Amino acid sequence: MxxxxxxxxxxxxxARALQEKEKEQxxxxxxxxxxxxxxxxxxxxxGWPSGSFNQExxxxxxxxxxxxxxxxxxxxxxxxxxxxxxxxxGPWKGEKLxxxxxxDGIGGIWAALTRxxxxxxxxxxxxxxxxxxVVKARYPDVxxxxxxxxxxxxxxxxxxxxxxxxxxxxxxxAMGRREGLHGQRSKLFFDLLRVLKEFKPKWFLVENVAxxxxxxxxxISKYLRVYPIELDSIELTPTRRRRVYxxxxxxxxxxxxxxxxxxxxxxxxxxxAIALEEKTGVVMGFGSDKANSCLxxxxxxxxxxxxxxxxxxxxxxxxxxxxxxxxxxxTEAKHQTNALxxxxxxxxxxxxxxxxxxxxxxxxGSLSQNPITPAIRWALLGNTFTVPTIGYLISPLLKGxxxxxxxxxxxxxxxxxxxCSVMEPYDVWALxxxxxxxxxxxxxxxxxxxxxxxxxxxxxxxxxxxxxQYLEITTPYLEGEDDEWNPLRGTGLFELREEVDTQxxxxxxxxxxxxxxxxxxxxxxxxxxxxxxxxYSRQTWSPFFVYVVESNINIKTLDSAKPGLEGFYAxxxxxxxxxxxxxxxxxxxxxxxxxxxxxxxxAPHIFRQEANLLKVEVSASGRKTKNIERGIRRSKESQExxxxxxxxxxxxEEQEEQEEQEEQNLVEETINRRITRNFERELRxxxxxxxxxxxxxxxxxxxxxxxxxxxxxxxxxxxxxxxVKKAPECKNDFDDEELNDEVNRDSGQENGASTPETVVxxxxxxxxxx
Numbered sequence: 134m135x136x137x138x139x140x141x142x143x144x145x146x147x148a149r150a151l152q153e154k155e156k157e158q159x160x161x162x163x164x165x166x167x168x169x170x171x172x173x174x175x176x177x178x179x180g181w182p183s184g185s186f187n188q189e190x191x192x193x194x195x196x197x198x199x200x201x202x203x204x205x206x207x208x209x210x211x212x213x214x215x216x217x218x219x220x221x222x223g224p225w226k227g228e229k230l231x232x233x234x235x236x237d238g239i240g241g242i243w244a245a246l247t248r249x250x251x252x253x254x255x256x257x258x259x260x261x262x263x264x265x266x267v268v269k270a271r272y273p274d275v276x277x278x279x280x281x282x283x284x285x286x287x288x289x290x291x292x293x294x295x296x297x298x299x300x301x302x303x304x305x306x307a308m309g310r311r312e313g314l315h316g317q318r319s320k321l322f323f324d325l326l327r328v329l330k331e332f333k334p335k336w337f338l339v340e341n342v343a344x345x346x347x348x349x350x351x352x353i354s355k356y357l358r359v360y361p362i363e364l365d366s367i368e369l370t371p372t373r374r375r376r377v378y379x380x381x382x383x384x385x386x387x388x389x390x391x392x393x394x395x396x397x398x399x400x401x402x403x404x405x406a407i408a409l410e411e412k413t414g415v416v417m418g419f420g421s422d423k424a425n426s427c428l429x430x431x432x433x434x435x436x437x438x439x440x441x442x443x444x445x446x447x448x449x450x451x452x453x454x455x456x457x458x459x460x461x462x463x464t465e466a467k468h469q470t471n472a473l474x475x476x477x478x479x480x481x482x483x484x485x486x487x488x489x490x491x492x493x494x495x496x497x498g499s500l501s502q503n504p505i506t507p508a509i510r511w512a513l514l515g516n517t518f519t520v521p522t523i524g525y526l527i528s529p530l531l532k533g534x535x536x537x538x539x540x541x542x543x544x545x546x547x548x549x550x551x552x553c554s555v556m557e558p559y560d561v562w563a564l565x566x567x568x569x570x571x572x573x574x575x576x577x578x579x580x581x582x583x584x585x586x587x588x589x590x591x592x593x594x595x596x597x598x599x600x601x602q603y604l605e606i607t608t609p610y611l612e613g614e615d616d617e618w619n620p621l622r623g624t625g626l627f628e629l630r631e632e633v634d635t636q637x638x639x640x641x642x643x644x645x646x647x648x649x650x651x652x653x654x655x656x657x658x659x660x661x662x663x664x665x666x667x668x669y670s671r672q673t674w675s676p677f678f679v680y681v682v683e684s685n686i687n688i689k690t691l692d693s694a695k696p697g698l699e700g701f702y703a704x705x706x707x708x709x710x711x712x713x714x715x716x717x718x719x720x721x722x723x724x725x726x727x728x729x730x731x732x733x734x735x736a737p738h739i740f741r742q743e744a745n746l747l748k749v750e751v752s753a754s755g756r757k758t759k760n761i762e763r764g765i766r767r768s769k770e771s772q773e774x775x776x777x778x779x780x781x782x783x784x785x786e787e788q789e790e791q792e793e794q795e796e797q798n799l800v801e802e803t804i805n806r807r808i809t810r811n812f813e814r815e816l817r818x819x820x821x822x823x824x825x826x827x828x829x830x831x832x833x834x835x836x837x838x839x840x841x842x843x844x845x846x847x848x849x850x851x852x853x854x855x856x857v858k859k860a861p862e863c864k865n866d867f868d869d870e871e872l873n874d875e876v877n878r879d880s881g882q883e884n885g886a887s888t889p890e891t892v893v894x895x896x897x898x899x900x901x902x903x
Contacts, residue, residue, distance in 0.1 A: 203390065212396030214369075214389035215524065219250050222531035229254050230530070231291065233332065235281050235298035235325055240268040241518025242297045243275060244454055249524055249531060256293075258284055263509050267459055281324045286331045293332045294539070295527070298325045299340035299518060307344035313584050314349045315550060323550040326356055330548050335539030338526060339379040340518065348639050350739075352555035353379060355645065356544065360663065362740035363748060364526070366519035368392045371399045371451045372429075373415050374519050377739070381542065383529050384744035399430070399443075402450040406432040406441070416448055418515030445510045453520025459510045462503065551587070556580055561604070561646040561656060563623075563735065564636075569752045570667075571643030572623025572734040574658065575601040578633065599636045602629055604656055609696050613730070621669055623734040625696065627656045643750075644737045648684070650691065657691055660684055660703050660732050665717075665749055667733040668726075676733060678749060679705035680719050701729050708747070719745040 204210070206217045229252040234242045237257040246253050255275035259265050268275055278284060281298075303309045304316025314322060322339075329337055339353070343363055354361060357379045366374040368388060391397050399408040413430045429448070431440045443451075449458045505513075529535045547553055556562065556577055564573040582595035610625035611617055636642070648661025660666045660681045667676045687700030703726045708717040726732075741748045 207390045207394065210394075212391050212394040214391060215248050215521075217389075218528050218531060222528075225250065225252060225531070226533055227536065231294045232256065233278075233293045233296045233328070233334070234258065235284075235296065235328065236300055236321075237268060238264050238299070238517040239454075239459060239513050240272055240275070241453075241520050241523055243268070243272045244458075244520045245518070245524035245527060248453075248520065249528060251527075251530065256289070261513075263505055264513055266461060266505075267513065270461055271458060281321065281328065284324075284328055289332070293334045294336065295530075296325075296329060296332065296334045296337045297523075298328075298338075300325055302342045302345075305345040305349055306342045311346070313346070314352055314555075315584050320550045322353070323548055323553060326544060326553075327548040329357075329542055330544035333541040333543075335541060336382050336530070337380060337542060338382065338523070340376055343375040343377045345377070346639075347737075348555060348642075350377065351645065351737075352553075355555060356546075356553070360739055362526075362742070364522055364742055366452075366522045367412055368742065369397060369521040369525060370453065370519055371397055371402060371412055372448075372519065373412065374522070376522070378526055380526060382527060383535060384740055385525060385528060386744050388742045389525070399432070399451070402447050403432055404444075404447060405435050406447075407435060408432050413443065413451070416452060416514055418512045445507060445514065448514050452514065452517070453524070459505060459513050461505050554580075554585065556585075556599070556645070561649050562601075563643040563646050564641055565643055566619045568619055570619070570623070570734045571736075572620070574604040574627060574646060574649075574656070575634070576604065576629060576656075577601050583639075597637055597639065600633055601636065602631075602633060604628065605630055607655070610730075612696070621733055622730050624658050624660065624729045624732045626652075627658060629654045629656070644735065646735075648735075650686075650688065652691065657686075659686055659699075659701065659729060660705075660735070665708065665736045665738045665747065666705075667736055667751070668731050669733045671731075678708035678710075678717055678736065678751075679724060680708055680747070681705050682723075696730065697728065699729065702727055708749070711746075715748055715751060716741060717747050717749050719747065 204214070204217060206212055206214050230246070231254045232242065232246065233256045234240070235258045237259040238261075240257070243253075243255055246255075255272065257265075257268055257275050257277050258279065258281045259268070259277070260280050265277060269277070278288060300322045301318040304312035304319035305314065310316065312319070314320065319341075325339065337357070339357065341353075350361065359379050359381055361377045361379045362384055363375065363377050366372055366376070369391060395401060398411045399413050400411075408430075409432060410430050416429065429443045431442060433439070434441050445459065446456050450456055558577055558579065560577045561574055562577060563571040564575060565571050566573045577599065579598075579600040581598045583597040584594075585597075586595045604627035606617075606620055606622075607626045607628055610622070611620065614620040614622065646658065648659055648664060650657040650659075662681055662684050664681050665678055666681060667678055669676050681703055683702075683704040685700070685702045691699060705724045705726065707720045707722040707724055709720050710717050737750045738747045740746065
C-alpha cells in the first residue's frame with residue numbers, strides 16, 4: 134500500500150513539473166514578442182481597457198508574469214526554506230562578513246548567520262551579564278566590545294559590513310509608559326545612530342516593536358532614510374511577534390509560504406506533550422502561563438494527562454534557537470562572578486543536574502556552579518530576536534550580486550539625542566484636509582511641549598504646541614478645482630501665507646514632505662521616487678494608487694514654468710488592493726505621467742512581509758481632523774473678517790452662543806430624561822412591594838379565619854402594625870406619604886380605601902390589574 138501511495142505522489146510531482154515547464158514556455162514567448170508590436174503585447178498582457186482611460190493615463194504595456202508556483206519546501210514539502218535559500222544562492226564566495234551586533238542579547242544574529250551558512254567575524258555589544266555568558270558559551274569566536282554608549286571607532290582596525298541592533302522598546306511599546314523615542318531607555322537609539330555615522334557600514338538592520346506610535350516611526354525613518362518593513366514572526370515560526378525593521382538590505386521578493394506548514398506549528402517544538410493550538414502567543418519576559426492573549430498557550434503532558442505551561446527549552450526551539458541555548462551552568466567563586474561558563478550537553482535529568490552542581494576544587498580556590506535561573510531565562514528569551522525572521526531579512530546577502538552593490542551608509546545631520554527632533558523649524562509637513570486627504574501643507578515655525586520639552590523621567594508631558602504657516606496653491610494651479618479650500622490636486626506651486634496658525638495634536642499631521650523644492654517664499658511639491666501617491670481619474674472621479682519608480686523635473690525653468698510645462702515625468706507601478714484592509718501589492722503594470730494635476734496626495738506607507746507588498750495609510754484612519762478644520766477655517770475667516778470690517782464677527786459670536794445654548798438644553802433634557810426614568814423605575818418597584826404586602830395581609834386574614842373555624846372561638850384581630858412587623862422588608866416603603874398617594878392613584882385606589890384590588894406581576898416585573 135505504501136509503495137502505491139509513493140508512486141501516486143511521484144506522478145503528481147511529475148505532472149506539476151510539466152505544468153511549470155509549459156508556463157515557462159508561454160512566458161518566454163511573451164518576452165520575445167517584437168517591441169514594435171505594441172498592440173499584440175498589450176492584448177496578451179491583459180491588460181487595460183481600451184478608449185479614454187489609456188489616453189488619460191499612458192501605459193507602457195508589460196507582459197504579466199505567470200502565477201508563481203509553490204516552492205519545493207512549501208505545501209507538501211519539508212518546510213525547510215533555509216536550505217532552499219542557500220542552494221538557490223550558491224556557495225559563498227569572498228571574504229567573511231564583518232558584523233557588529235548592538236544590544237546583542239543572546240546572539241540571535243549569530244544563530245541566523247550560522248543557519249544561512251554565511252561566514253562572519255562577529256563583534257557583540259551587550260551589558261547584561263547572563264546574556265554575555267550565553268554568547269560566550271555558544272559563539273566563543275565572537276568578540277565582546279562592551280557598552281554601546283562607550284563604543285568607539287578606534288577600537289576597530291578594519292571596516293564593518295553589517296550593523297544589527299534591536300534597541301530598547303520600553304518607551305515605545307503599548308505596554309510601556311509611551312515616553313517615545315526620546316524616553317529614558319529608548320533614546321539609546323541615538324547611540325545606534327552615532328555608531329552608524331562613525332562606522333559607516335555597508336548595511337544595517339534596526340528592529341523594534343510595531344505598536345510604537347506613527348510619529349516615532351516617522352522620526353526613525355527620517356534619520357535612517359529608508360521605509361520600514363513590518364513582519365510578524367508567526368509567518369515563519371509558531372510564536373507571534375509583530376515587529377518593524379529598518380534596513381538598507383534589499384527586501385526579499387517573496388516570503389516563504391510556511392505559515393500553515395506543520396514545521397511552524399507548536400506541536401513540532403514540544404517534548405512529550407500535545408499542543409492544543411497550532412500557533413501560540415508572544416514570548417514575554419516572564420513565565421508561560423496564559424494570562425491574556427499575548428502570552429503562551431498551555432499544552433497537555435502525555436504522561437500525566439494534565440495541562441502544563443510551555444517550557445523554556447520548547448520556547449527556544451520555537452524562536453529558532455537550538456534546545457538548551459540558555460541553559461548554562463555559571464561557575465562562581467568567592468570575590469569572583471561569571472568566571473567560567475560550562476554548557477550542559479543535552480536536556481539533563483534533575484539527578485544529573487544535581488551531580489554537576491556543588492563545590493569544585495581548583496587552583497583558584499573553592500568554586501560553585503549554579504544554573505541560570507528560570508526567571509532569567511524567560512527574561513533573555515523575551516528580549517531577543519526571532520531567528521527565522523532575522524534570517525529571512527538578511528538572506529539577500531547570500532547573493533554575491535547584492536553584496537557588490539553595498540556602499541558605506543551616510544547619516545546626515547546630528548546624532549546627539551538633544552539635537553535631534555522629528556519636526557524641525559522650516560520643515561514642510563502635510564496635514565489632513567476636511568475630506569481626510571493629506572494635501573494641506575504647512576511650514577513649521579515653532580514647536581514646544583510633548584517630546585520637544587525636556588522633562589524628568591516619569592513627569593507629565595506639557596501639551597503639544599506647534600506654530601506654522603499654511604501653504605496655499607497658486608492661482609494658475611487652481612484652474613479646474615471645485616473647492617479652493619480643499620483642492621483635489623496635491624502637487625504644483627504653493628506660496629506661503631502670512632498668517633500664523635497653531636496646532637495642538639499630532640493626529641492633524643500626516644507626514645513630513647520630502648519631495649518639495651524651495652523657491653524663495655514658494656514651494657514646489659511633486660511625487661518623489663519610492664513614494665505612494667493617489668491618482669484621480671477626473672472622468673470617473675475615482676482614485677487609485679501608484680508606486681513612483683522614477684521621477685524627474687526641470688529645476689532650471691521651474692520658477693517661471695506654467696502648469697503642464699514643468700518638464701515633469703514619472704514612471705509608476707500600479708498598485709493592486711488586496712483582501713487585507715489597507716494592504717496593496719505592486720503590480721508589473723507601468724504608467725507614465727507628464728501631468729502633475731492628476732496626483733492628489735501622497736499616502737504614507739511601510740512595507741509588509743516582502744518587497745512588493747505595502748501597507749498604505751489611505752486616510753486619517755481614525756485620526757481626528759477637527760483641530761485641522763478649526764485651524765484652517767480660523768485662518769481663512771480672519772482674512773474675510775478684515776475685508777468685511779468685522780460684520781461677521783458678531784454673527785459668529787451669536788452662532789457660538791446659540792450652539793452653546795443648544796448644547797446646554799440637550800444636557801438638561803438628558804438629565805431630566807434620566808431623572809424621569811429613575812422615578813418611574815422606583816414607582817414600579819414600590820408597586821411590586823405593595824402588591825406583595827397586600828398578598829401577605831390576605832394570607833394572614835385567611836390563616837386567622839381558619840384557626841377560628843378549627844378552635845371554635847374568635848382570635849384577636851391583627852392590626853396593620855402587627856402585619857408590618859411580620860413583613861419588615863416592606864416597612865420602609867411607606868414612609869413617603871406623597872409617593873404612597875401616587876402609587877395608590879396609579880393602581881386605581883383612593884386614599885383611605887380598605888379593600889385593595891388584586892394586583893399581579895408578569896415575568897418582567899410590570900403590573901397588571903385583575
